[in-house]
């Protein structure tokens with residue numbers, strides 16, 4: 001699938017093709033119950049499973065989940081270790097079901113800092129599901145939006161040095177092809193749970209025209225009804241992409 005980044009806006013009132021979620025609030029969910037933060041992460045993994053299934057049932061094409069940011073390494077070591085463990089065990093326990101339900105799994109982020117075992121499972125999970133044509137599930141792990149822009153800039157400079165490109169060829173469209181998710185539709189709907197209203201270095205480039213939706217619900221509590229609310233809010237918005245409201249209304253009726 002190749003994507004024109006200046007593609008005209010999709011018609012109003014449609015389902016988002018691509019939903020991107022910052023799954024936030026695991027720690028507070030656990031703290032409210034006097035449990036260790038890690039209990040919140042375990043419940044969060046269950047919520048992720050629910051939402052993957054709900055997106056699949058709704059016919060959403062791509063779901064991108066922010067699982068671990070490049071800044072999350074700075075958390076206390078025991079929490080990082082438990083998150084890495086949970087990542088590996090969830091991958092091992094879920095891959096068969098994901099494959100059976102025709103989900104294509106992909107990872108974005110810098111895999112360099114992960115253990116060899118985890119990296120091996122990530123590669124194997126992508127390989128096993130590569131031909132599936134149901135929901136595309138993208139897991140952002142050791143991902144940062146600034147890292148993504150830097151890796152694209154590095155690769156485009158390599159192409160220039162190799163003589164494949166001239167500096168003058170570096171347009172928005174060209175650079176886009178070096179960014180993560182370049183072959184997928186841009187995120188239509190961004191959801192952040194946990195009450196914070198910030199992007200936290202998620203898909204900085206890709207979310208230039210994404211609709212933002214924030215909810216106080218903590219991620220471990222997030223369910224299909226919450227997703228329904230977010231999709232309804234999305235459907236009620238007019239996306240203008242720089243045009244006037246009248247232009248958009250006219251093109252929708254053309």
Ligand code: IPE
Nearest residue numbers: 023024025026027028029067
């Ligand atoms: C999100 O929940 C999970 C990760 C960042 C890995 P948090 O752990 O950030 O939960 P809060 O924000 O502390 O409640």
Ligand code: IPE
Nearest residue numbers: 022023024066067068069200
């Ligand atoms: C963003 O949540 C990263 C993930 C959900 C993986 P954080 O909890 O790390 O974000 P901040 O620190 O509140 O901005």
Ligand code: MG
Nearest residue numbers: 024025026194
């Ligand atoms: Mg948080």
